[in-house]
Amino acid sequence: MAEPAATGGVATHCPYCALQCGMTLRSRADGGVEVAPRDFPTNRGGLCQKGWTAAELLDHPGRLTTPLVRDSKGGPLRPAGWDEALARIVDGIGALRAARGPDSVAVFGGGGLTNEKAYALGKFARAVLGTRYIDYNGRFCMSSAAAAGIRAFGVDRGLPFPLADLAEADVLLLAGANPAETMPPLVRYLTSQRERGGQLIVVDPRSTPTARHASLHLAAMPGTDLALANALLHVAIVEGLVDRGYVDARTTGFDRVARVATGYWPERVERLTGVSAADLRTAARALAGARRAVIVTARGAEQHSKGTDTVSAWINLALALGLPGRPGSGFGCLTGQGNGQGGREHGQKADQLPGYRRIDDPRARAHVAAVWGVDPADLPAAGVSAVELLDRLGTPHGPGALLVFGANPVVSAPRARRVERRLAALDLLVVADFVRSETAELADVVLPTAQWAEEDGTMTNLEGRVLRRRAVRRPPPGVRTDLAILADLAARLAPGSPAAGSVPAGGGALAGGAPGRAEAPGPVTVPGTPAEAFAELRRASAGGPADYAGIDWERIDASDGVFWPCPRPDHPGTPRLFTERFATPDGRARFVPVEHRPPAEPPDEAYPFLLTTGRVLAQYQSGAQTRRVAALNRAAPGAFVEVHPDPAALLSIVDGDPVRVVTRRGVIEVPARVVDTIRPDTLFVPFHWPGAARANSATTDALDPTSGMPEFKACGARLERAA
Numbered sequence: 029m030a031e032p033a034a035t036g037g038v039a040t041h042c043p044y045c046a047l048q049c050g051m052t053l054r055s056r057a058d059g060g061v062e063v064a065p066r067d068f069p070t071n072r073g074g075l076c077q078k079g080w081t082a083a084e085l086l087d088h089p090g091r092l093t094t095p096l097v098r099d100s101k102g103g104p105l106r107p108a109g110w111d112e113a114l115a116r117i118v119d120g121i122g123a124l125r126a127a128r129g130p131d132s133v134a135v136f137g138g139g140g141l142t143n144e145k146a147y148a149l150g151k152f153a154r155a156v157l158g159t160r161y162i163d164y165n166g167r168f169c170m171s172s173a174a175a176a177g178i179r180a181f182g183v184d185r186g187l188p189f190p191l192a193d194l195a196e197a198d199v200l201l202l203a204g205a206n207p208a209e210t211m212p213p214l215v216r217y218l219t220s221q222r223e224r225g226g227q228l229i230v231v232d233p234r235s236t237p238t239a240r241h242a243s244l245h246l247a248a249m250p251g252t253d254l255a256l257a258n259a260l261l262h263v264a265i266v267e268g269l270v271d272r273g274y275v276d277a278r279t280t281g282f283d284r285v286a287r288v289a290t291g292y293w294p295e296r297v298e299r300l301t302g303v304s305a306a307d308l309r310t311a312a313r314a315l316a317g318a319r320r321a322v323i324v325t326a327r328g329a330e331q332h333s334k335g336t337d338t339v340s341a342w343i344n345l346a347l348a349l350g351l352p353g354r355p356g357s358g359f360g361c362l363t364g365q366g367n368g369q370g371g372r373e374h375g376q377k378a379d380q381l382p383g384y385r386r387i388d389d390p391r392a393r394a395h396v397a398a399v400w401g402v403d404p405a406d407l408p409a410a411g412v413s414a415v416e417l418l419d420r421l422g423t424p425h426g427p428g429a430l431l432v433f434g435a436n437p438v439v440s441a442p443r444a445r446r447v448e449r450r451l452a453a454l455d456l457l458v459v460a461d462f463v464r465s466e467t468a469e470l471a472d473v474v475l476p477t478a479q480w481a482e483e484d485g486t487m488t489n490l491e492g493r494v495l496r497r498r499a500v501r502r503p504p505p506g507v508r509t510d511l512a513i514l515a516d517l518a519a520r521l522a523p524g525s526p527a528a529g530s531v532p533a534g535g536g537a538l539a540g541g542a543p544g545r546a547e548a549p550g551p552v553t554v555p556g557t558p559a560e561a562f563a564e565l566r567r568a569s570a571g572g573p574a575d576y577a578g579i580d581w582e583r584i585d586a587s588d589g590v591f592w593p594c595p596r597p598d599h600p601g602t603p604r605l606f607t608e609r610f611a612t613p614d615g616r617a618r619f620v621p622v623e624h625r626p627p628a629e630p631p632d633e634a635y636p637f638l639l640t641t642g643r644v645l646a647q648y649q650s651g652a653q654t655r656r657v658a659a660l661n662r663a664a665p666g667a668f669v670e671v672h673p674d675p676a677a678l679l680s681i682v683d684g685d686p687v688r689v690v691t692r693r694g695v696i697e698v699p700a701r702v703v704d705t706i707r708p709d710t711l712f713v714p715f716h717w718p719g720a721a722r723a724n725s726a727t728t729d730a731l732d733p734t735s736g737m738p739e740f741k742a743c744g745a746r747l748e749r750a751a
């Protein structure tokens with residue numbers, strides 16, 4: 029329930045990950061903000077260290093409180109007024125559009141933005157700028173799981189059931205998920221699952237804090253989950269453990285998948301994965317024998333050039349065992365960013381319109397164009413995925429301007445040195461942020477925005493539960509909200525406004541329609557307040573797969589949030605999907621045959637290790653926020669490389685030695701952490717730090733062909749002692 033006002037606190041949620049732990053904020057006498065945990069279904073009164081310290085950034089001395097502009101490339105950023113900063117943006121955009129049309133401007137969003145902001149950003153890109161170039165950092169995060177979910181179930185909701193179901197599973201399999209560090213309060217569900225006598229199976233090349241809770245740890249080589257899942261399916265088929273009744277009644281395509289599975293006998297897959305045939309059989313029998321079984325994937329299984337097919341392999345196994353839609357059982361993925369789920373529903377994805385509609389669907393275009401008051405023909409076509417977008421920046425035919433809201437790709441994008449070069453080649457880089465992130469440091473214009481505790485809005489957590497973010501105080505003087513910035517830019521760019529003088533007629537939707545059309549629609553506005561934006565989002569999402577039409581703030585306030593789809597005010601919301609049918613045209617889930625293949629860059633003689641990357645508990649993502657919090661820096665002061673004692677001994681490396689992790693793209697300079705919790709053929713580096721320790725200097729930009737997900741989790745590497 030919402031926190032009663034009588035306590036004097038404001039009930040809201042943590043700004044960081046998709047667990048969206050409940051917290052209560054109180055203003056202190058000195059103007060600061062105090063965080064207390066709040067009992068909410070996802071955290072049950074728990075918070076991790078990041079949540080406890082989240083308010084420290086609100087009054088951080090490095091917080092931006094004035095716009096910054098750069099007068100010439102290579103020159104310094106200097107403080108400027110809002111009018112000057114926004115005029116600089118409008119002039120830059122106008123000049124590019126006059127010369128090269130609407131696709132000369134690109135937008136990059138983030139999965140941390142509220143639903144309202146994600147919606148406004150998509151509308152700004154499509155209907156004000158008229159560009160097809162918009163994508164966001166969620167492409168690095170959830171895109172493979174999303175693509176596989178849509179392919180099998182017809183819809184993408186990370187967990188199609190409430191998180192609490194995990195505690196009730198007799199067998200729970202986590203593939204490439206380390207929630208003990210990435211969602212610590214979730215561990216209480218794992219603990220109660222074990223106390224009830226349940227088994228936990230963890231697939232991870234490292235013996236992580238999560239794997240230490242497991243009854244069975246399958247330490248597979250990075251990039252081999254697909255083969256492993258196919259082997260479990262092979263065992264289930266050979267041993268007669270498939271749920272034939274479910275397969276016949278609720279699915280299509282099993283026979284083709286069964287034929288593929290014949291090639292994945294356990295002894296062969298033992299050689300591919302390094303997991304013993306005996307353990308593969310044990311895992312398959314445990315899952316198949318459980319009354320309630322749940323399979324969950326996260327980034328370890330997904331961030332590969334075959335991430336979509338890998339998630340499909342896990343879904344195939346779940347379908348063969350009859351799990352999705354069965355009470356207490358199921359398949360899901362752990363969404364990562366605070367609004368990773370909602371952020372991928374309302375139109376900041378290159379191929380998508382609000383309500384999880386497809387931009388290439390004529391009915392979807394007509395619906396959204398009507399809400400926006402534009403001609404469907406003026407909405408751009410699908411753009412390209414994040415890495416492809418970054419790759420085109422500043423090239424002769426690519427965008428010359430980029431607006432970034434809620435991402436720090438200089439640290440978090442694969443092959444980051446190339447990203448820096450592409451950003452440097454832009455005519456205009458605009459970054460809205462509350463700190464000088466590594467990406468903001470390269471910008472021509474930096475816009476200071478409000479933080480989570482200073483704004484209202486909604487977030488959709490990893491369960492598809494729509495929640496309220498509530499302001500406890502107003503933004504500091506000089507700071508504006510993202511919505512206010514977008515609304516102001518839209519007004520300044522509108523045809524007929526003085527600032528838009530340099531924008532040509534006929535320039536996409538911005539000019540109000542194609543030349544010669546009799547009734548040109550009026551200028552498109554972007555909602556400048558969260559309430560206006562949510563009201564519009566509800567209408568735009570109505571009838572789409574992620575339907576929010578029946579959700580309003582009062583309903584959320586009166587409950588623990590509302591699960592989408594919720595098409596009408598009298599609709600209860602949908603905590604559990606797929607109980608009767610799947611969201612496919614025939615209501616059945618679809619098996620998809622998938623074959624194992626090696627990573628884009630397998631190890632070889634010159635690069636004998638597999639480099640994988642990921643997270644530590646006390647830092648968040650690119651670290652732009654958490655590296656500024658003193659307690660978190662004490663807990664996790666810098667990057668490192670985990671290496672097994674055997675290869676370390678061969679290379680004469682001892683714990684703490686400075687080393688170089690070298691790939692075909694670059695070098696990571698970090699101290700070695702010699703640990704026996706990692707496979708001898710694998711190296712692990714966390715990606716939260718910039719500079720010489722930046723993991724993404726070395727990662728590959730090989731992409732999944734379906735989702736555009738980069739291969740963050742596997743590429744050939746060698747390890748050297750630093751000179």
Ligand SMILES: Nc1nc2c(c(=O)[nH]1)N[C@H]1C(S)=C(S)[C@@H](COP(=O)(O)OP(=O)(O)OC[C@H]3O[C@@H](n4cnc5c(=O)[nH]c(N)nc54)[C@H](O)[C@@H]3O)O[C@H]1N2
Nearest residue numbers: 204205206210250251326327328364365642643645648649
């Ligand atoms: N502390 C902290 N928490 C976070 C975040 C953060 O930055 N810091 N970020 C949030 C976000 S956006 C996300 S997406 C989530 C991510 O949450 P997780 O997916 O749990 O995090 P990762 O550390 O990226 O990867 C999980 C595990 O995958 C393993 N792994 C590597 N390669 C493979 C492989 O090929 N197969 C398998 N099966 N496992 C492999 C790694 O060893 C690692 O332990 O965390 C969220 N929570």
Ligand SMILES: Nc1nc2c(c(=O)[nH]1)N[C@H]1C(S)=C(S)[C@@H](COP(=O)(O)OP(=O)(O)OC[C@H]3O[C@@H](n4cnc5c(=O)[nH]c(N)nc54)[C@H](O)[C@@H]3O)O[C@H]1N2
Nearest residue numbers: 165168169434435436440460461465641649650652715740
């Ligand atoms: N090597 C490697 N790289 C990875 C991964 C990996 O596992 N390995 N994981 C990938 C994954 S899963 C993810 S999700 C990405 C995340 O990658 P990033 O995009 O770098 O994520 P953040 O560090 O959260 O960056 C968000 C930025 O926006 C700012 N910000 C936060 N909230 C708001 C807001 O409301 N408005 C505005 N204007 N700004 C805001 C923050 O201060 C910060 O600078 O990294 C990916 N990169």
Ligand code: SF4
Nearest residue numbers: 042044045049076079
């Ligand atoms: S688990 Fe996630 S949502 Fe909860 S306190 Fe930690 S970072 Fe915040």
Ligand SMILES: [Mo]
Nearest residue numbers: 168169364365
């Ligand atoms: Mo993520």
